Amino acid sequence: MSYTVGKVAEFAGVTVRTLHHYDEIGLLSPSDRSRTGYRRYDDADLLRLQQIMYYRELGFSLDEIATILDDPHADAQAHLRRQHELLSERITKLQKMVYAIEFAMEAEKVGIQLTPQERFEVFGDFDPDKHAEEAKERWGDTEAYRESMRRAGRYTKEDWQRIKDEMTQWGERVVALMDSGAPADGPDAMQLAEEHRQHISQWYYECTYEIHTGLADMYLADERFEAFYESIKTGLARYLHDAIHANAIMRA
Amino acid sequence: MSYTVGKVAEFAGVTVRTLHHYDEIGLLSPSDRSRTGYRRYDDADLLRLQQIMYYRELGFSLDEIATILDDPHADAQAHLRRQHELLSERITKLQKMVYAIEFAMEAEKVGIQLTPQERFEVFGDFDPDKHAEEAKERWGDTEAYRESMRRAGRYTKEDWQRIKDEMTQWGERVVALMDSGAPADGPDAMQLAEEHRQHISQWYYECTYEIHTGLADMYLADERFEAFYESIKTGLARYLHDAIHANAIMRA
């Protein structure tokens, strides 16, 4: 079975020009041509293209990919194994970025100032990246964008005042509850934790139980957050942490 | 507090040239200059740079980033929320790719032929990507690379024969165990599951319990794998699945 450029381009999700380019630079030359000069790709070519796309996704230049793929010591399995490893690392890195974002969101909410170094910590050791179509189409005037903008992003000053007030009140209630000696995993504390989660979901972003416990961990693990909550009341950071966890476990 | 290009470049992990470029195209112009013409970046500039880098990581062009960041309707929180969402989607996509790789590795091992469409399914809707330094440095002659190459990638024909034999033997023992009526979550089945995992770890790639259960799920969920194992013996796919899961639960 052999395929034309158009077909290959179609199910590989690249343009015909890209395939022409790969042919030009010798990265992927179709193993055959029709007598009229049409490119004909066979299954082996497709396998190579697949490898190319994975490595490209992982940020290698076409030159590097050529060297990698033409290494006689590495077979298909070795490539897959390698790609698996690199992908996993990349996911870990992106997860760190997600954490950093959650941190920044929370920091901004309570007004903690980040130093420039802190802002860029997560960018420690990588370079640009592309996402293209999907992201492009999403931004602009898609439904998802309007939805997210509808939910937040343009509150009035009064809204912000209300949000702050709500939060302040909530804080007072937590402190009062702590003073009353109620346990952090009791029903009242859990109720307050749930309110906190819903407050975030309503005004900021959808806060799942997972994200919420992530925040709770942050309150304890990060000295800036800990200092912030401890300055309100001694033991508050841990109390919040425990209440949020108890709540998440019960409801999830 | 204000910073020079060099400082900013340093803790943002970009080159000075990049910052010059962003200034040229008006994406990020330092809010001040010294009387001798030196660029001076303040905290607001850094915040903007941080946003730029996140969006860049997410694959937006500099043009698009400019439009996005200059949207008066979106504040810092809105950007963070949006970035969080996009990052999560991206992670999901990469996880799908990891799954696809695991699938391809397993398929190649047992000799299942993939159609071109199947090969590219995961590339459905995105474009190039870069990873740069980290990946570049890793490839070539780093310790990690040599390590992985040492472990696999250049077996002799005899090695391959041994691997195949080992696998065949193992398969026969599983079938025999099934015939004997032993339960899939019994100690013998679990032992065979563990051997399977170690076989993969030894010859192919490090197969964690998590990956192993992923494979088990694949045996049931994917009709090609199911057909493959069912053709050996009816009920084998599920038997393997259950044994691997039982083993993973016990040992983990």
Place this chain on the structure above:
DNA sequence: CTCCAACCTCACGTTACGGGAGAGTCAAGC
């Protein structure tokens, strides 16, 4: 036999910088 879609080969344009030239600037040490 006729189309139109798909293919071909140039060939110039674009994005996001890299890298160097040539010249001015800053701060630490003598």
Place this chain on the structure above:
DNA sequence: GCTTGACTCTCCCGTAACGTGAGGTTGGAG
């Protein structure tokens, strides 16, 4: 106060990985 090495400035040309036609050929459905 002077040197000197690291840092900065503004051109400006180079590169990678394609995008985007221009102008011409082919192939298969009707």
